[in-house]
Amino acid sequence: MCLLLIFTSVVSCKKYPEGPAISISSKSSRLSNVWKVEKVIKNESDISSLFTSTNYTETYEKNGYFSFSSSLFIGSGSWNFANNNTMIKRGGVNGQISSDITILRLKNNSLWYKSTFNGDSYEFHLIPN
Secondary structure, eight states, X not given: OHHHHHHHHHHHTOSSTTOOSOOSXXXXXXXXXXXXXXXXXXXXXXXXXXXXXXXXXXXXXXXXEEEEEOSSOEEEEEEEEETTTXXXXXXXXXXXXXXXXXXXXXXXXXXXXXXXXXXXXXXXXXXXX
C-alpha cells in the first residue's frame, strides 16, 4: 500500500507532459547533446522533411551555450531554464532571434518542445544526432 502511494505521487508530479516521470540524470545533463530532427509539426501539419533534408541540428551545452545549424543557416546564443524548469529561454547573439520554448519531454534519448513563431505553432521532436 505504501509503495503504491509513493509510486502514484511520483508519477503525478512529473515535470513534463510527455515525461519522464522520474530521472536520475539532471535536466542539464539530459539536455546537453547534439540533437537532430525526428519530427516537426507546424499548425498540425508535418513539415519534418524541411528540416531533415537540410540536416538541421540543435546543440545545447551545460555551460549555457546553444547553437543550431543546417545546410542553409547557422546561429548561436545562450540558453537557461525558466518557469520552474518547464521552459528554455534561448537568447541569440549577433542579431539571431531569441525565443522561449516549452519542454514537453526531456529524456536522454528525446527532446520534445513547442514554440510559437510569427503566430504559427511548432512542435519539435528531436533525437540524439
